[in-house]
Amino acid sequence: MGKMLKSGVTIKGTRNGLLFLLDDVRPFTVILNELRYKLEQSANIWDGPDTAVSIRLGQRQITRQEETELRQLFAIRRNLIIREIEAEGMPYLLDENRGIQIKTGTIRSGQMLEQRGDLLLLGDVNPGGSVRSTGSIYILGALRGLAHAGIEGDDSCIIAASIFRPTQLRIADAISRAPDKWEESELGSKFAYLLDGQIAVDKMNHLGQLWPDKVWKESRLRQ
Amino acid sequence: MGEAIVVTSGKGGVGKSTTSCNIGVSLALSDKKVCLVDTDIGLRNLDVLLGLENRIVFDLVDVIEENCLLSQALIKDQRCEELYLLPSAQAKDKSAVSATQINRLISQLKEQFDYVIVDCPAGIERGFKNAIRGAERAIVVTTAENTSVRDADRVIGLLEKEKIAPPKLIINRLRPKMIKNGGMMDIDEVTALLAIDLLGVVPEDEEIIRAGNLGEPLVFSTRSPASRAFYNIARRIQGESIPLLTFDREKKMVTKMKKWLGFA
Incomplete structure (x- = not known):
């Protein structure tokens, strides 16, 4: 069997709520599109009580603008509350003084x-x-x-x-x-x-x- | 529906009123309906340059305060078919009117005229802000001097914030001889700094002062270089493309002579 393409957005349930693992290889816009699709389409899964969400970015850092876009996506589902955004071993926001x-x-x-x-x-x-x-x-x-x-x-x-x-x-x-x-x-x-x-x-x-x-x-x- | 064009500069004394007046007359001479509006309340000049001072009964502030009808305040210039002046008030100051009132007045005028030329006061305060309201095109007048170019730059910056087409530039009171010996900035230097389209260049001309004193705008009578420059500017405003005048005629004569003699 050939290699399966890893999903851009992997969702896991934990004791503390939902864990969103965002792939750090593909462009962030692609990831956002996939995330939008998942949040918009599978309507019935998301309805429920308020759930805490942790977002893991892997080896990726994002800009403030990208963070806003990400948060806007989650605003579609009122019950999903972003508790934390994390990148592996570094601050998740890109240093604005760089670039x-x-x-x-x-x-x-x-x-x-x-x-x-x-x-x-x-x-x-x-x-x-x-x-x-x-x-x-x-x-x-x-x-x-x-x-x-x-x-x-x-x-x-x-x-x-x-x-x-x-x-x-x-x-x-x-x-x-x-x-x-x-x-x-x-x-x-x-x-x-x-x-x-x-x-x-x-x-x-x-x-x-x-x-x-x-x-x-x-x-x-x-x- | 006509167009309102504001003539502004930031710095005083660079020739805003002279420019407004001569452009207005030139446009009127090419069979356009033109209204000149003097917005320099408290320091009116345009009527003097046009020689219409003694005919003022009502003024811009009277119209805005509704002491008279707009048609009563408009003064017809007898020398042209369709040239009118809306004079400014002399006994009031700039706080007598607001930008919205001017805006309303200008749009009223635009319905009657092909071109409404608004002569703006010097400075960038209230009078300036009032004058640029309601205009959809702007002309920035500058001389080829550092101070006036600086102020023009500032004014262009302020105009860019407004809902106005990108302003066009007129370089006034140019002295070709001084440019040649390095005492004055040349046209390229000015346009490179201000980075807007050049509408025309007007040479320094003593006739302008004489014409102003007589109340007889230059473009009516003489065929002096300044008069031709203003006339060309008016044609460019109407969308024609006309090459810039060259002013160093003496040199041209010499080169022509040389050509005849076979030297060049």
């Missing part, structure tokens, strides 16, 4: 974009506008306003932009202002980082010295 947030648009004078995690902005920051992030800030466009990376004190953050003309830069607690006049030779992508408590600016092709473990090199070995 990259992508935004697009122009941040104009008087506007502020604030974000948790690293920020990738596909657009411009105009003078008088500001972007703030708990992580690093990468701008595919012109940075002409204020950028503050590591607003909660992370001093390993960088600020990078294709057109680097900020009025002011802040990384963690350090502040630096722009030179009074930009030289024409200073065109091109740049990044700012913290060096001994002070903000330093360098050309993008020198970023490898700051992040040696992220440097990409073409492998000499043919495979």
Whole structure:
């Protein structure tokens, strides 16, 4: 007999209520769909007294948004009450300060974009506008306003932009202002980082010295 | 049902009223029914630029307070077929009207006219908020100066929050000579920063001041570069696509001469 495909959602009864085991291999949306099907279809099974539910995610962590979706599904059955959500040996929620947030648009004078995690902005920051992030800030466009990376004190953050003309830069607690006049030779992508408590600016092709473990090199070995 | 277009800038003195007035007249000259609305309550100017100051009996605040009918407050400009002005009040201030009242008034005007041009006061406070209500298109006027571009940027940001089509840009009072020697930002610099569509570029022109003092909008009489620029803007508003004017004519003449002589 061939291998049986493991069910995405396994439900077990325990002394304390129901245990939902969610498969951690398949995409979470697939799991949610299967869960919705099971909760909606087999109507008669679920009707009954209030039952506590534990959800096991296995080796998967979920975002806050995914958690909301999950909880909304269980709202279909009023008597099923989620008591706990667990992942194996780690917090079930993904750390929001990790990962990259992508935004697009122009941040104009008087506007502020604030974000948790690293920020990738596909657009411009105009003078008088500001972007703030708990992580690093990468701008595919012109940075002409204020950028503050590591607003909660992370001093390993960088600020990078294709057109680097900020009025002011802040990384963690350090502040630096722009030179009074930009030289024409200073065109091109740049990044700012913290060096001994002070903000330093360098050309993008020198970023490898700051992040040696992220440097990409073409492998000499043919495979 | 017509369209309401608000002309705004944030900063004062960049030429909002001059622009409104000349665009209004140009539209009226191309056989559109146009109403110019001055919303700068307490500091009215549009009537002076149009030379209609002495004909004001009722004003915008009178209409809103229902002291008169809308038709009584509208002043017809005799020089055009269908150009009207709704003047603002001089003895009141901006708190005399609310945004909803203006909104109602503008929609009333839109039923009668093809274009309702709303001249907005400087600043981003109440007067501005009132003026942009009820408009479905916006024109942002700026000069090629840092301060005015900054304010224009702020205003564009505020307009984007409203139920208004993406604003269009007019760069006013441009001095080609100053751009050439680096004293003024050039058109590309301004449009790259503000990142909105350019509706037109108007060169600095002494005739504007003379026309304002005479109460005779520029587009009526002369064929000066500024007048042509405003006329082209009005045509672009009506959906035509017209190339931007070039202003460095002297250079052009020289190159033309060189061409004749076979140098270039």
